[in-house]
């Protein structure tokens with residue numbers, strides 16, 4: 001133990017408040033903060049303490065005042081006796097721990113909203129560009145792109161990730177646009193992976209996955225999601241307004257070859273009159289391969305031609321699949337999971353439904369989003385993005401101030417669906433196109 005290391009600052013009232021706070025923390029937190037306390041605290045040796053001016057010197061002093069020089073009392077008093085010094089050392093150690101505990105508490109609470117939801121999942125959009133033009137995602141002529149200088153740099157992305165990870169985020173997903181278009185992607189993955197997150201995933205259209213998946217795996221990528229809405233070539237060309245089904249399927253195979261089996265998901269947005277007749281074909285993708293298929297309800301975003309008449313809800317999809325797979329059975333969901341999971345006996349992969357519109361899961365939402373331009377988006381459907389982390393970073397704000405800004409934004413998060421009530425309300429609201437949010 002580093003018993004001799006203490007921090008000499010703070011009034012009696014501050015000591016009392018902070019030590020009280022420490023006692024409220026769990027034993028686990030206490031252990032966790034000890035090292036922080038050691039790292040953060042100014043270092044005083046046992047010699048400094050013993051030769052110092054005594055307990056009264058410190059406890060009557062304001063936080064901004066430095067301790068007196070070793071061996072002297074700044075009020076002309078005598079050097080304190082040994083017993084007093086030991087009490088001082090003990091108290092100062094308590095203060096250091098309590099201050100670190102308070103800082104840890106503040107960091108954790110940065111990501112708690114007014115509904116008591118703790119956000120440990122950060123989605124970072126890396127680019128606004130995409131090499132497809134999916135009808136449900138963006139207008140045919142694309143979206144107006146911001147200049148490169150408006151987007152977060154590699155270093156800024158790493159700094160943002162670090163800020164959130166220090167506050168409790170342990171799951172990060174990189175999105176776009178198409179994140180694989182970003183040349184520094186492996187570098188970004190490596191830097192976030194080095195922060196010690198338990199999960200770092202990417203959501204891709206799969207077009208160039210085959211070429212990059214090995215490097216991403218080597219950099220520390222843990223999960224891959226591939227967006228794919230049809231297994232028919234003509235349809236693929238119509239939905240994406242581009243060609244490339246073969247490359248996407250090759251990318252899925254390459255991801256399995258690279259070891260992502262069990263950590264690979266196919267995301268399929270289901271649209272009436274477009275692809276709702278392909279559900280069973282998608283289920284077969286995972287019949288003998290370790291990949292999960294998720295069917296996603298079509299959500300309204302700006303410029304994505306959302307049409308309530310073409311909406312296919314969870315219950316309708318489930319009924320359709322139960323016709324083909326009568327033995328389809330509910331599987332266990334994970335905590336904070338957006339997916340309702342099912343299994344077909346004998347199939348390697350699972351089948352999931354993301355029911356954002358018909359049965360939202362906002363009550364357990366743990367997600368925050370940072371856009372490619374550094375805007376913080378606290379809810380997928382909240383068009384009110386008032387915090388630019390890019391501007392705050394470029395203004396040179398320290399982590400503590402960045403954290404305060406993030407917390408203020410998180411406190412504004414609505415209970416559900418960005419406060420729009422239902423999918424009709426969302427459709428009437430103003431938001432970014434999906435391509436600029438990253439899902």
Ligand code: SF4
Pocket residue numbers: 360361362363365366367378379380381414415416417418
């Ligand atoms: S709609 Fe908003 S609150 Fe609900 S799950 Fe999505 S991000 Fe979370």
